[in-house]
Amino acid sequence: MRGEKMNESIRKDFPFLKRKIRGKPIIYFDNTASTQKPQVMIDALKDFYENHYANIHRGIYTLSQEASEMYEKAHDKVAKFIGARGREEIIFTRNTTESLNLVAHSLNLKKGDEVIITEMEHHSNMIPWMMLKDKGVKLKFLEVDKNGEIVLDKLPSLITKNTKVISCVHMSNFLGTINPVEKIGKIAKENGIIFVVDGAQSVPHMPINVKKINCDFLAFSAHKMCGPTGIGVLYGKKEILENMKPFLGGGDMINEVDYEGYTTHTLPWKFEAGTANIADGYAFGVAIDYLSKIGMDNIWKHEQKLTKFVLEKLMQMKNVEIYGPLDWKKRGGLVSFNVKGMEAHDVAGILDNRANICVRSGHHCAMPMHKKLGVNGSVRASFYLYNTEKEIEVFIKHLNEIVNVFG
Ligand SMILES: Cc1ncc(COP(=O)(O)O)c(C=O)c1O
Structure with missing residues (x-):
């Protein structure tokens, strides 16, 4: 199935599209924050609680063993989805934020060690490293230019013999920029530096292979890719995870x-202390099956088409300032902008009021980058597999009216 037909059949999978507010359908363009859920994932969650629920890894009885297997298998699905070697490299956390905190706190960095991140990071890939300043760890920032792209040429000059980690967002949740992670990974490896990738916005939208990126760690969240809230992933290279101390201690992570004292369990359970988020972990595996069936290549192509479409329309509008690269090939399926003379929250409020267009407004957890651009916030429209060009046309029509009346 291709193009419009595929999109139509995908839309039938998402019950929220039947919902109306003020008698009108919802145009959901806040997919960067969190995505809507397909029926198959919702059903899986219900079925798990109705028919398979028990605590895992502790019961000898059949039901517990069944639940354990269902939860564990979700790790295998995630491993396959990102090209990892197996479940031992897949730790389930609560979200990307927790995954990045786990890395930052468990790498055992010491006074004098240095970490490099970019200026466009989400707070989740900034604050955990900033927190290490108390230990004497130094944080450096790779510059982002006026087009919203990192200045890769400057990376070598930031690296010293004390650089232990480079951590970088794959696709910016504010600028939409796709960073050249393969190139950064190569530089990191040549210098014996740990390479961490924040994949919160890339893993849900494009085919990803951790071997190709050559990253040591990759973090992402289930709720941004048709899965439930409360489940995130930290992929880590087995050799590194084996030598890393657990972040949390308690039940289930011990041998x-x-x-x-104690000895630790095998991977990945060594890093999953306490009763896991069992049902959501299982349902995440079902969401992965759903996305894989459609094909990440198809999802990515669809989003690129929407990105090109929306960018071309926005670029024609007077009084609209767009952030990030203007070349659609350099970005993912989102666009952040401001209407000159208007507050971002006002634009978002009017779009919601007029046509149930759900866009995000504010700093999108990228406050330093907004400050660098001299703005308090922006409006962000972000797309996923169920969005259409028709929805974008409605959005552009209303935005045009807003610009004409208020801008
Ligand atoms: C690039 C990026 N990193 C990290 C996060 C944090 O994700 P979560 O809130 O699921 O931990 C987000 C969320 O929007 C994001 O876009």
Whole structure:
């Protein structure tokens, strides 16, 4: 199935599209924050609680073993989805934020060590590293130019013998920029530096292979890719995870305990302390099956088409300032902008009021980058597999009216 036909059949999978507010359908363009859910994932969650629920890894009884297997298999699905070697490299966390905190706090960085991130990072890939300043770890920023692209040529000059980590967002949730992670990964590897990728906005939207990127860690969230909230992933290279201390201690992450101490469980369970988010973990696997069936290549192509379409329309509008690269090939399926003379929240409020167009307004957890551009916030429209050109046309029509009346 291709193009419009595929899109039509995908839309039938999402019950929220039947919902109306003020008698009108919803145009959901806040997919960067979180995506809507297909029926198959919702059903899986219900079925798990109705028919398969028990705590995992502890019961000898059949039901517990069944639940354990269903939860564990979701790790295998994620591993396959991103080209990891197996479940031992897939840790389930709560979200991207927790995954990045886990890395930052478990790498055992010391006074004098240096970490490089970019100026366009989401707070989730900034604050965990900033928190290490208390330990004497130094944080450096790779510059972002006026087109919203990193200045890769400057990376070598930031690297010293003390650089231990480079951590970088794959696709910016504010600028939409897709960063050249393969190139950054190569530079990191040549210098013996750990390479961390924030894949919160790339893994849900494009085919990803961790071997190709050559990253040591990759973080992402299920809720941004048709899965439930409360489940995130930290992919880590097995050799590194084996030598890393767990971030949390307690039940399920141990092998042996006595009054003197403990030994840890095998990977990935060593990093999944306490009762896991069992049902959501299982349902995430179902969401992965759903996306894989459609094909990440198809999803990516569809979003690129929408990005090109919306950018061309926005670029024709007077009084609209767009952030990030203007070349659609350099970005993912989102666009952040401001209407000159208007507050971002006002634009978002009017779009909602007039046509249930759900866009995000504010700093999108990228406050330093907004400050660098001299703005308090922006409006962000972001797309996913169920969005259409028709929806974008409605959005552009209303935005045009807003610009003409208020801008
Ligand atoms: C690039 C990026 N990194 C990290 C996050 C944090 O994700 P979560 O809130 O699921 O932890 C987001 C969320 O929008 C994001 O866009």
